[in-house]
Every structure is written in C-alpha cells, then in structure tokens.
Amino acid sequence: MHLSDGTRVGPYEILAPIGAGGMGEVYRARDTKLKRDVALKVLPEAFARDVGRMARFQREAEVLASLNHPNIAAIYGVEDNALVMELVEGETLPCPLPLETALSHARQIAEALEYAHERGVVHRDLKPANIKVTPEGVVKLLDFGLAKAAEDPAGAPGDPVNSPTLTMGHTQAGVIIGTAAYMSPEQAVGKNADRRSDIFSFGAVLYEMLAGKRAFAGDSMGEVLASVVKDETDWAKLPAGTPVAIRTLLRRCLAKDRKQRLQAIGEARIVLENPDGSEVLQTQAEGLSHRKLPWIVTAATVVGALLFVVLGRGRAPAAGDRVSFAIYPPEKTAFSASLNTTVSVPQFALAPDGRSIAFIAETPGARPMLWLRPMEQAGARTLPGTEDAQQPFWSPDSRWIGFFAEGKLKKTPAAGGAVQVIALTTTDFRGGTWGPDDTILFASGIGPLFRVASAGGPATPASTDAQISHRFPQFLPDGRHFLQFALGSEQSGVYADSLDDKSRKALMRTNTSAVYAPPGYLLFVDGDTLLSQVFDAERLEMSGQPFLIAEHVGRSSGFQSAISASRTGIIAYASAIAQNGRLSWFDRGGNAMGSAGPEGDYADFRLSPNEKSLAASLVDAKTGTIEVWMNDLARGSNTRITTGGLLSASSVWSPDGTQLVFRALRSGFIEFYQRSAAGGGNQESLLTAETERVAQIQSINLVPTDWSPDARHIVFSVPTVASGNDLWLLPLAGDRKPVKFIATPAEEMHGNFSPDGRLVAYTANESGGFQVYVQTFPLSDRKWQVSTNGGYEPRWRADGREIYYLSEDRKLMAVAVGAGPSFDVPKSLFQTQVPAGVTANRTHYVPSRDGKRFLINTQIGDAAPTPITVVLNWTAGLKR
DSSP: OOOOOOEEEETTEEEEEEEEEETEEEEEEEEEETTTEEEEEOOOOOHOOOOOHHHHHHHHHHHHHHHHHHTTTOOOEEEETEEEOOOOSEEEOOOOOOOOHHHHHHHHHHHHHHHHHHTTTTOOOSSSSGEEEOTTEEEEEEEEEEHHHOOTTTTTTSSSOOOSOOOOOTSOOOOOOOOOOOHHHHHTTTTTOOOHHHHHHHOOOOOOOOHOOOOOOOOOOOHHHHHHOOOOGGGSSTTTOOOHHHHHHHHTTSSSTTTTTTOHHHHHHHHHHSSTTTHHHOOOOOOOOTTOOHHHHHHHHHHHHHHHHHHHHHHHTTTTTOEEEEOOOTTOEEOOTTTTTOOOOOOEEOOOSEEEEEEEEEESSOOOEEEEETSSOOOOOEEOTTTTTTEEOOOOOEEEEEETTEHHHEEEEEEEEEEEEEEEEEEEEEEEETTTTEEEEEESSSSSSEETOOOOOOEEEEHHHHHHHEEEEOOOOTEEEEEEEEEEETTEEEEETTTOOEEEEEOOOOOSSSEETTTTTTEEEETEEEEEEEEETTTTTTEEEEEEEEEOOOOOOOOOOOOOEETEEEEEOOOOOOOOOEEEETTOOOEEEOOOOOOOOOEEEEEOOTTEEEEEEEEETTTTEEEEEEEEETEEEEOOOSSSTTTTTEEOOOOSSEEEEEEEEESSEEEEEETEEEEOOOOOOEEEEHHHHHHHOSOOOOOEEOHHHHHHHEEEEEBBTTTTTEEEEEESTTTTOOOEEOOOOOOEEEEOTTTTTTTTEEEEEETTSOEEEESSSSOSOEEEEOSSSOEEEEEEEESSSEEEOTTSSSSSEEEEEEEEEEEEEEEEEEOOOOOOOOOOOOOEEEEEEEEEEEEEEEEEOOOOOEEEEEETTTTTTOOO
C-alpha cells in the first residue's frame, strides 16, 4: 500500500518515501504530537488483515521497544498497520572499510548484539542493509528482532513460514525473512535461529567490511544457500594486515556447526577492544567416548596420580597446569535425573577439599543411590542407606554429605556409616548448603529458605519473602552470607543474602543458579554455555564482563546449573541428560505400528477423545523451556499452541475434546490455564498463585493429570511436606478453591478418572514400593490395590473394562475390570523401552480408546552416557 505525501497514519504525517522491503514500505514521517521525524514502516495489507499475526506482532514490538542502547535504532510502537521507529540519518554500512574503521564499527555492532542477547532478543536478520552509520560515526542496527515478530504464530519449527530464507506461502505476502548471504547454516536449512545465528551473521558482516566481498556468494539464492551450508570462506581475501586475533575470531564466528561456534558475542567485543593482544578463550573440556573404556581408565589413573601428588601436598597445580578429565557413571548405571524437574542434569557435588566427588546414579529398575568417587581412584562406591537420594551437598570439612530423600533432609558420613535424618522437608527438593558453624540452609518447593542445625532439630525460615521460590543456596566464605536463586514474577535472579540482617542484594537477573568458586568468581550457565565473572565475596559485587569457560553445559528446568566448585581450584560441570524419544504405536503384542509426531524430549502427551489430535509438551534442553504442541495425526502437522511460559506442559483434554488445560510458570508460580483446542481465543486462568495461597498450597511443581468425565473437576498432584505428592481436586464451578482429595503419609500421583467418573486410579507407595490403586469418587473407605508386583501411571480403557499401567521393570500391564468393581490378575502385554524412573510430571504412554493400540514414548537407541567433566586449576591462564 503506497502512501502519498501528506497522508496521516494516526498522529504521523507522511513526508517522503525512504524505501521498501519484504516487511513493507518505509516512509519519513512527522510525529505531530512530539514534533519529531520518525521512520514509519507500513506493513503489507495481507499481514495487517491477519488479526492473530498483528496481535503477536504487537506483543513482539512491545518487547523490542524495551531495548534502549545507543547502537540500536529504537522502536517507538505500533500505530494501526505501521511500525514507528527511530529515524536514523546516515548511510548504509559501506564495504570495504579501512581496518581501524571496520573494527570500530564491528565493536559497536557487537556491543548492540551483546546488550540484546542479554535480554533474550535475537536480531535474526543482521546484514549491511540493516546497519547504518551516522555522520558522527555511530553505528545503528535497524529492524532488530523484526524477523521473529513477522513470523506466522501458527508456524512450527521446520515449516516454510519459519524458514529464514523462504517466502511465505502463495496466499500470503512474499516476506523474505533474512538475506541468504548472511544467513547462518541452521537458518539456511530452515531451523530456528538463536544468538549463535546472530554471531554467524556478525562474522559475515565483519568479513565483508574487511575483504570488500561477501563471505558466501553465488549466482542464485540456491547457490548462495549451498555456499553458506557447505563452503569454506576464502580467507585469502582478507587484507594482509588483518591481526591474527581477528582472523581467529572470524573463523570462530563462521563455524558451520553452531555448537562449535563462538557462543557469546561478548567474547568478540573483548577481542575487538584489543585486536593486537586478545585471544578468544578456548574451552579445554574433553569430548570422551564412553566406548573407549581402556583409554579412560588409563587417563583416570594418570589424573589420579597427579591428584594424589597435588592434593597430598595441599595445593592446586602450578599455574598453567590446567587438567581436565571425564567421570562416567559406574558400569551398568546411569546418572540419576532429579525427580522434580522435566529437563534434568546429573546431580553431583565436589568435596570442599577437592579430594572426592559425590553423585547420584541408578541401575535399571533400582532406586537411585548416592555414590562417592575419590579423585585419585578410577572407581566409585555406593553409600549404604542413601536410596532415593537427591541434590547432594558437603559439610565444610568434607566429612559428611547432605542429601534429600523420602521427604527428609539427611546426612551420611563420607567414609561410610549410618544415615541420619536432620529435618522433614518435601519431595520438591531445591538444594542445600552447609555452613562452617554447622548451620544448614535448604530449599523446599515454593516459599522461603529454611535453616537447621546439622545435628538436627526444628527448621526455621531463613529468608524473608515466602511468596518467592528460593532455590539452590550456597554459603559464601564468611559463613554468614550466602547466594541463592530466587524465582518470582518480577524478581528472578541470583541474590546475595545474609543470615544476620535479612538484607538482600541482587547480583544478576537470570534464569539459572550461580555457584561461588574461589578465589573470587561466580560460575553460571547462559543457554548451554558455562560462564564466569569476577565476584568480590566481601563487597558482594560483580565486576568486569563474563568470560567463557566451557560449552554444552546443562541447566535443569528447575533452574539449577550443572556445576560445582571446590575451594582448591577444581570445578566440575555436565551437560543435560538426553531423554529424546519417539512416540511409537504398538499393538497388544508389542509389534510396532508406526509413529506420531517428531522425535524429541516429550514431557507429556495426550490423545484427544476422538483420537485425531495429540497434545504434547516438548522440552528444549538447552533453554530449559517447555511448550505445548498440537499434532494433527491425519495430516502430520505440528503447531505450537503455548508461548511465553518457561514451563508450559502437562496438557489435559476436556471430555468433549474442545478444551485443553495446561500448566505454565509465568509469574514465579505454576498456574493452570484453559484454552480452546482448536487454537485462537484467549487463555482462561483456572488456578492462580492467589488461589494457591488461599488453599495453602506451598509448591511450584503442581501437575494436572486428568479432567473428570462430567467436566466438573481437574485432578492434580501437589508435593507436600514429609509425604511426597498428594492428589488434589480443582472444582471448575463455584469459587474454584482447590481441595485435598487423597492425602496420606504416602506419596500419591497420576490420578486418572474412570470413564463413568465413579473411580480414580492412581499411583502410591504406601506399601514401600509404588503400586497402582483404585479409589471411589467421591472419596469413601473403598479402595483396591490393582497391581501386584509394583506399578505406576495407570490409564483406563474407554469402556472402563480394563486398566493399564507400567510395571517396575517397565512392562506394559493390563488388568481386566469386572462388576462391583472387581479386578483380575494383572497380565503382561509387552516390554516397553520408556525411560526409567517414576516421576509425577512425565507421561510415558497412552492407550487408544479400544485398548488395541498404545502410543509409547520409546527411547531412541542407547544414548551415550552424560559425563561429568572435572577441571583442575580451572583459573590457569585467566586474567582477572
């Protein structure tokens, strides 16, 4: 739509056209209210007519408008079908440029990208045409984040509308998201862009500024894309005087594999500030293969000998002697995932003296145990009495290990001996720390931190705000101050607190915990990159910029970074535990009958009542986020139906199949929302933080599991003090105040209504191990144990004549249901390959209505074990 001079768009008067592009036409306009000239980008008519896309565009523009940086052209807002932006005078970035000018411009670009990336905003369309230089030499980035804002909200990863190089479908405007020559390889093949995609584009722009030629060229878009994906850049085209540090930086930025690419643009900024003396930090983490066991044992022996000498002398290795090695789970075991997170990481803790590491591992079909591995030895041993251990931490003298199990805080001697109970807590464990005066701080679900004497006794609150989820505390060297991660609606981040005066100081706004590492650093995970920043533990102040330590380091969906540090110059880290699977159909004999949906890490999945659609929650292990997707089983299409929640999951269908209820973490609390299964419309809040407080629910791990056939109740599980999970009911009429349903000293989860609504099947461990039970609804004293030798996750056949569940060894079992009701002897149908472990917040299978088929989350092959990487003298070579 062309606008003539003098046309009014809201308060803006068109003065002259500036240009046109895939996102519409751009005009110089006069803001008649504020008396300033602006750039007005008028969106294509087809775009503006799409109410859903405009609403999403409005939301994205509001986020982009929050960016306030001298090198980013500001976005002022959206007016009708136009985007109002800062008018930047000057010329588009010229190429080539003299070396000094090019590096100055590149540094400003890097500063702008660093600022945006820290706030979760990715440009996705960085190219010379989107970069202007003012007459004063100030670089301004244009169209920041608009590629994402322009996306079709119904698009799924891999769809053409999400491809950064393809136009929209024939019925839509021809929007080109990005320019082929500056695309990252992952964008070129249609994958989602992240900050590393911006880093690749930055490298392509810097190369062109220096060489005067594009890093990737071709006579057609197809040839250019092929070059981006396959061809090596012609490094000989760089000027002869290009510093070695800049050449190295370009190679890191333009790496094809984003896992091998420079992970943080701040590292590029550091190089550009001192191009003649800087070095891009290189990770020294070793990628060991578990199959090379003899080599690993030999390496472990050598490292053990080194540690024996080093630790025996009571000092860290000499400067420059940075050594790293991998610790794998013992033979026939796997590192145990935390039971209260969907994205999990190995659970481990270095002893303060650096001589040992404690970790949690389990054998198939057995309960997790605490293991101890002395550093000078290649083997590890279990610590008796630590079944179901979670979240280990050490005493300051390295003689005791604290951990959580069975709703209790416990401790065990590292040398072996009787386990002692310190305090009661919940099953929603969120970390502990042991101070020099034998005070223990621990986190227990939603609410404050608690303190207790290590000898045992009453636990008292140690933090001031009970409406924030306090997590992963760690004492600082003075034993009075401590770090913690606080999760709240507007206050999430890492804080320094005091036992003495309840003061609190914000250190960083982030969605992951941090660990203090002597002599003065904080370690934390950003994306999947381990970073460190200088930290003064006396002043409680951070300084300087974060620097890269290692890549591919995990963080859980509970916001815990997979890192640990001793006071002797040793750190340890690990990547997330891979749980990728394929949703596969099987008949009652265990014969495969095809699959549904893409491969991925499925937190849960449920068939619609008419079995035509599948609602599934997919985990992004890198970011720790979860979103709900809708899969049309006939067409094979996959559409995301939730956005904006850190943990959107656990979708439950209404009996008529028109509505979905899911949980989401949006304001520091898990809340329940209802939305149309067909898409569109507003989401209705069913269970809010306020109603949780009224009902005195103190947890952040609420999981909806079923919707009653009469559409009047949602059953959900709630972790509680000393008993594990209880089952609660959320009435969908009246005051909607949640009420307890089945709450005993045992743990209850997986509530599932019978088709007639008169019974509820569930999992409980009142007999010691988990079994499947059936209880009347409404509640009475009539109850039946359905499983005989262990079982969990019950499901009903649509006619109510059969119950299915998983046995302790992961077989799919069937129990015939007769009148009365009566329950037959369980029969094994077939062995499944679902992930091991009983957890409240994951779905492993669903039956078809007639019970003739089962959709099962089947693990993909034998995933390589996730190692723990240990680094000795990790600060060697770092400059404070």
